[in-house]
Amino acid sequence: MSSRSGSAGNSGNLGRTRVGKYELGRTLGEGTFAKVKFARNVETGENVAIKIIDKEKVMKHKMIAQIKREISTMKLVKHPNVNRMYEVMASKTKIYFVLEFVTGGELFDKISSKGRLKEDEARKYFQQLINAVDYCHSRGVYHRDLKPENLLLDANGVLKVSDFGLSALPQQVREDGLLHTTCGTPNYVAPEVINNKGYDGAKADLWSCGVILFVLMAGYLPFEDSNLVSLYKKIFKADFTCPPWFSTSAKKLIKRILDPNPSTRIMIAEVVENDWFKKGYKAPTFENADVSLDDIHAIFDESEDTRNLVVERREIIGPAAPVTMNAFELISTSQGLNLGTLFEKQMGLVNRKTRFTSKCNANEIISKIEAAAAPLGFDVKKNNYKMKLLGEKEGRKGHLAVATEVFQVAPSLYMVEVRKSGGDTLEFHKFYKTLTAGLKDIVWKTIDEEKEEEGSSNGNGGAAAVVSS
Template sequence: MEDGVAADGKSVLQGRYELGRVLGHGNFGRVHAARDLRTGRGVAVKVVAKDKLERAGMAEQIKREIAVMKMVSHPNIVELHEVMATRSKIYLALELVRGGELFSRIAREGRVREDVARRYFRQLVSAVDFCHGRGVFHRDLKLENLLLDEAGNLKVADFGLSALAGHARSDGLLHTACGTPSYVAPEVLGGKGYDGAKADLWSCGVILYVLLVGSLPFHEDNLMVMYRKMQRGEFLRPPWVSADARKLIGGLLDPNPSTRITVARLVETPWYQKPLPVLPPLNLKEPAPGATPDARRASSDDKLEPEVLNAFHLISLAEGFDLSPLFDQGRGVGRPSAGGVRFVTREAASSVVSRLESLVTGRGANMRVTKSGSRGVRMEAASRGRTGARLAVAAEIFSMAPSVLLVDVKKDGGDTMEYRSFCSEELRPALKDIVWASGEDTPRAA
C-alpha cells in the first residue's frame, strides 16, 4: 500500500501522507488518520481495495462517489482533498472530521434542545440545498452520515449512494431503491420512480425528528408495517416538541411528494427563522501517542463500557426488521451467517473480551487482535485465505440491561466459508458456556 517509511517508522503514502492510526473499517477497506507532509494538516485517508470493489460490482459506484465529491465543495460537506491510485488500491484523502458521528451523540445523550437541533438542521439543509442546486442527490442521509467537527459544525459524509440528475429516466425520475429503511421516503420503496430532491427532504425530516425526540418516527419490527405507516404519515408527535417544529416535521414527512415542503418554503418557516445558539467547541480527547488500534493488543485491563442497546442499535442489528433473533436466548450462540452471530450473556464485558483473546491466542500466530475499544474487539488472520483475503472478525458488545450483554459477532473481511468454519468449529465451542439461555434465572437490576 505504502511506498515509503518516515524516520519515525510510520508508513508514508506516495511521499505525501504519513499514515497513522486506523479510524475505522468498511466493507472495502479502512480509514487512517494521516498527516499531509506538504502542509502539516491532519487528513483522513480512505483506502479502498479494487479487487473487493470489483467482486461486489461496486467499481462504478466509487467512481461516482469521487466525481460527486469533487462537485460539492461546501462548509458543511466533508471535503475531498485528493484521489490517488495504484494497481490494487484507491486512496481518498479527505477532510479529517474529529468530532465523530451525530448518531453517536444522540445514541449516548438522547434528544437535543430545539435551538441546538435548529443549528444542526440549518447546516444540513444548507448542504443538501447546495447539492440539489448542482444536480446531486445524496439518497442516504441519516445520523450516521452526519459528522461533527471540533467547533461542533455539521458535515455531510458518504456519497456512496448518491445520484446525479442525469441518471434520471425519461420520466425525469430516479428508480433505484436505495438508502436506509428508517430514513428512506415511501415513494422510493414504491417502485414507481421518485424525485431525488424530495426524497432527500423526507430524510431531513426524519433526522430533525430524531434530534428533537430522541427516537425514529418509523421503527416497526416488520418492514411492511413500517412502510404502511410511512405511507399514511403515521408517527407520534410528542408534546415537548414545539408547535412550530411539529408543523415543520409534518411538512417534511408528508407521504405525498407533490405536497411535501420544499427548501424555499422551509427556510421561511417560523421555527427555521429563529436565532441560532453559539455552541462551545467539542471536548475532544486525543489518543495517547503510539496507542494506535492496529498496533496494540486488546487487554483485559482496558476499561470496557459497552454502549446501551437502544432503538437505533435494535434496528441496525435486526435482520429484515425482525427483532426476535436478538432475544431468542434458548438456542445458544446463533448459527453463523454472512450477517453475523449474536448471543446474550451475563458475563462482564472484560470477561467476554478475555475469552475472545484466549481464542485468538490458541490459534498461535495464525490470528491476532488488530483493534480493541470500549465496545469489543476485531480479530484478523495473519495469513491470507483461499480467496487471497485475510479473514477478519469483529465482535461488538452492547448493554441490554444491568448485568445483561448482547454480543454481536460479524465477518469484517475475508471469505464467507472460512468465516462460517471459524464460527462453527472455534467460536461457538469456545463461548457456549457463557451464553445466557432462556430458563435460567432472570437477571435482576443491580
C-alpha cells in the first residue's frame, strides 16, 4: 500500500496529485462519503493514510455536525491502541483527515487465514482492545461499530482501533443519559441498540468486544443467521454456545459480557480485574498531550477564508500508462510487509479486496474485465487503467460497487486489484468468484500450477495467483 509516485522511474504515469505537503498514492478503501488513499509527506518522507470526504455530499446530507464530531473524536483520542489522526485540512470541495498509516492489515484477515487464534493470542488482542475502548470511554467517546474489520495491526502486531465514523461524543447523550442512534454491524451490535429505546454507549461497546473475543477464539460468530429477524432473536436471548476448546474461565467471562440485560452486564472495570483477562496483562503507557482543535474550526469557518484552504493539484508527467510498482511498493501490498502472503492460493479468503497477477498487457486486461463484468449486470465506467463497476440490481446493502485498478510490476507482469467500494461483502465474494471464472485465460500461473490444473478435474487452477486483503 504505497504511493504510486514512490519510484523515480515512474515516468509513464499519468500524473501525481499533491495536497499541501502530501503526495497522494493509490486508493486503500472507499465508502459512500469518503475515500482513503495512501500518501507521503514530501517534507519528511513519512507514509500516512488520508481520508478524503466530499464537502458537497456532506452538505447535501447535512452531515457537517457528524464530520466535526469525527474529527474532534480522533483529535481527543491519543493512545497506542488507537489509530492516530495527525491533522485535518480542507480544499474548496474536499476535507482531508491525515491519519497514521498502519501496515499490518486487519485483525479480520488474521482470523480468516488462521481460522481461529489460540487463547493466549486472542487474550493479547482482547487486552489491547479493552485498553483502547476504556481510554476512549474515559474521554467521553463511544465507538459504536467495533468489529474485527475496524481493528488494524501495525508492523509489530500491535492492535489499533480505527474508523470513528459512527462514534458518539457526550453531546449526543440525551436528557435520559442514553444514546438513541441505531448503528453498527448487526452481528456485533448489542440487543439494547437494536431495541431503539436508548442505550449506554460504554455497555454497548463492551458487548461488541465480547463478540470480537468469541470470534477470535472460535473462528466464527456467536450470533449468525441469514434471516435478520432470526438473528435479532438470537441476540436478544443471547442464544449462543461456546465451543468445547474454550477454557472454563474464558467461557464465564464471555457469558458475563454477552449478557442481554445491560443492567446486569459486567462493566469494563470488572473485566480488567478478571483473572482470565489479567494473565500476562501489560498496562499501556502513553502521554496525555494537549489537543488543539484550531484546524477543525478553520476548515469549517463560515467566512470561507481561503487562507485556511489547501489546493489539490495534479502534476502531469507523461502519457497515460498503468501505475508502476517498485519492489517495496509490491511487498507493502501484503499484510505486515510479508511477501509470503502475496502469491498464495487464497480464493476462499476473499474479503473486501483481492488481487491477481497477469502477463497480458494492461489494455487486454481492462477489456477482459469489462467483457466479463457486463453479462453479470454491471455498468462499467473506465478511467485510464481504473474501472468502476456498479451493479444494476439492489442487494442486501444497496447496489454492489466494485473498483479495479491495474498496476505494472515488471515489463511483462501486471497486478490487478479488485475491491468492494459499496454494497455487501458476501455479494462481492460471489461476484469475484464468477468474474474470475471468465478471466482464467489472463490470470498468471506458474509452471507447477499449470501442471496441477491439467491434472485437476475441477478446473480451479485459474485462481492460483490470488491474494486477499
